[in-house]
Amino acid sequence: MCRVGHLDPSSHQRVLMKTGLILLIIGHLNFIAGALVHGTVLRFVIDPQDAISLQYAVTNAASVISALLTISCGIAALMLSRYLTPTALKWAVFALSASSSLGCLSCLLGLAISIGLTLGSQGRVLLAPCTFANVTLAPVSRECPFDPTRVYSSTLSLWAISLLLHSMEIVFSIRCLLLTIDLLHLGRCCRRVHRGKVSLQAAPADSPDPGQCLGLLRLDSVETAQL
DSSP, rough: OOOOHHHHHHHHHHHHHHHHHHHHHHHHHHHHHHHHHIIIIIIHHOTOHHHHHHHHHHHHHHHHHHHHHHHHHHHHHHHHOOOOOOOHHHHHHHHHHHHHHHHHHHHHHHHHHHHHHHHHHHTTTTTTTOOOOOOGGGGGGGGSSHHHHHHHHHHHHHHHHHHHHHHHHHHHHHHHHHHHHHTTTTTHHHHHHHHHHHHHHHHHHHOOOHHHHHHHHHHHHHHHOOO
16 A cells, blocks of 8 residues: 555546546446346345345445546546546545445455355245246246346346456555555555654664763763862
């Protein structure tokens, strides 16, 4: 974290603009994927009594919130690329990029768990609202609120896309965070603190003992009085 880049202001502006645009696009795509999963499947299968469906709901809600954080981070980065001077804007981008990185990492783990649970249970929770006996008659049956022949593969595909988008969000959020650290000169502060600690540790070995100095002064004063 203490490493500092050597970019000039114009380079900072270009890199921040590209990073902000990428975060803005990825955030919107992830938001759409989360909305599709909720609108087509999860709103029918959420059951507070079932732990797996509750985990689906919490992970999807966290994914949508993380996408909103990424969009906000992208907008703030675009604003910062235009105006590099305001310190409050730099701290806002710093906080948003850090929150986006942590949120995307949490969602990444949650989505991986959801995919594992779905593959392990063969989509049992996803097909819980359907009470038909024959799956081949399900598309023309009114006993299921959605088409169960496609919900399994469609949900897994959307989760896989969200997984990839969250990975990209983490990469570019960390990049935006490092750029903001460079603009706030936090890396230089870290280096100064480290150098100060090193100098304080090395100072007692080079400096004389105060007790010895006081004894020498007293001896000199006694010899002067005798003379």
